[in-house]
Amino acid sequence: xxxxxxxxxxxxxxxxxxxxxxxxxxxxxxxxxxxxxxxxxxxxxxxxxxxxxxxxxxxxxxxxxxxxxxxxxxxxxxxxxxxxxxxxxxxxxxxxxxxxxxxxxxxxxxxxxxxx
Numbered sequence: 001x002x003x004x005x006x007x008x009x010x011x012x013x014x015x016x017x018x019x020x021x022x023x024x025x026x027x028x029x030x031x032x033x034x035x036x037x038x039x040x041x042x043x044x045x046x047x048x049x050x051x052x053x054x055x056x057x058x059x060x061x062x063x064x065x066x067x068x069x070x071x072x073x074x075x076x077x078x079x080x081x082x083x084x085x086x087x088x089x090x091x092x093x094x095x096x097x098x099x100x101x102x103x104x105x106x107x108x109x110x111x112x113x114x115x116x
Contacts, residue, residue: 028089031111032056033063033082033102038111045092047115052089055082062103063088070099070106079103 034057064079102109
């Protein structure tokens, strides 16, 4: 009986060692946008994570990647009007800082995502 228990434990240990360590699943983060805000305005995520931008405001807003000074680039985040309750999800695959603005209100609505 004892030999069978040890043998079963040894097989389980070998099987567990053959499984590669988990790299962790990608996470989806939420940024709320509304009348002249993004919350959170600064977000730190891992490479491969997604960010879901949700308009909780009453008027349409957009999200477009920009330079640090606010010039719109639209290389990573394609701006499209988001009415109340609408959302847009973006996956971030490169490390670095991504700045973003609302194309309708670029001087009022700015944010950044730090991808590690």
